[in-house]
Amino acid sequence: MTPLARRHEVVEGEPVPADVLPYLLHLPEDYDADPARAWPLVLFLHGAGERGSDLEAVTRHGIPGLAEEGREFPFVVASPQCPASSQWVPEVTTLAGLLDEVEAEYRIDPSRIHVTGLSMGGYATWSLAVRYPERFAAVAPVCGGLWMQRPDPMRDVPVWAFHGEEDEAVPIGRSEEIVARLEELGADVRFTRYPGVGHDSWTRTYDNPALYDWLLSHRRTDRTGRN
Template sequence: MLVALPEGYEADAERRWPLLVFLHGAGERGDSLAAVGVHGPLKERREGRDLPFVIAAPQVPEGGRWTMGRVAAAMDAAQEAYRIDADRVYVTGLSMGGYGAWEAIERLPERIAAALIVCGGGNPIGIGAAREVPVWNVHGALDSVVPISQSTAMVSRLRASGGDVRFTVYPDAGHDAWTETYANPEVYAWLLSHRRSER
């Protein structure tokens, strides 16, 4: 797992920080941790954006997929090793990681304060279990890898279950809906506006 600490983490030994768990896409699977920083919040941090999170980015082996065991293990490891505010644990993922993020909020809703999900999908049947987790879902209208219908089905079912869902569609974007999303400071402010205790 690749971990990036926020600026100022070492300065205050008492402060607890938000945790952002980033789930990469299929192209970043393998055994080189550098790959998980190619896209998403780690890329933004590397390029100088001040993101006030401990960012934890686990990696799926070649040929594997996201499982809730992997996601929960990443949360556990980060919370054991770093000063994490358990009230502000967020999950985000793109493409294959977007599928993982949808499953995470369904299976681990009690641990997640909010989720930013990019060009993913899943099985909408059980997503009502995530109705208490605020979601910002993003998809490109021209996506030929993961059709936008994958997002639409998840969003529709979660809204029908009483969920709080923000849905952004980039009308001219294909599968790469993540570059614009993770470069947008509003998504990080939106995540930080949510706490589990306020649900």
């Protein structure tokens, strides 16, 4: 992918506005080849260990790490960093604003916006889909869960969830209960369980090309909801 681009870079010694998140942006290698082409967007949300003000920390795991190593992806990747004093779920409104900004500044296909994240980012992936179900073509939460929310509003959003069966940090039951509810609602939901795997269910997940094929196979259509 193109060299790493930094947006809203944190400047040491200067306060960061509450409604601004620093983020890394990766563009496909041929992004500039066709000025008329609109691209899918994947929002990647890191785990708790990557919070802070060092954007390079965001590349430790998952899609931004693979992109830094030279792996090519046929979509734009936006990878924000959560402040050290916060968590992703309270930042969902700010994340929605970040998506607005990326859509406005880059050639993004609004019908092909996806979100995925691990651990703390997995929680936020679920929460974003619950809060803004009309916005996402598909979501892929990894070892996450929901706090004080029901998944019902996202019943029309395709989901592929991942979790290690031996996860002690975020028990697999957190994903199981959401998936079970979505299945009751007739949702399009897949669930991959990793036997013998602990909290790190993200390495296998993001190394799997099938995940990206699955994400890109979905487009958001006008969803009026069901009663």
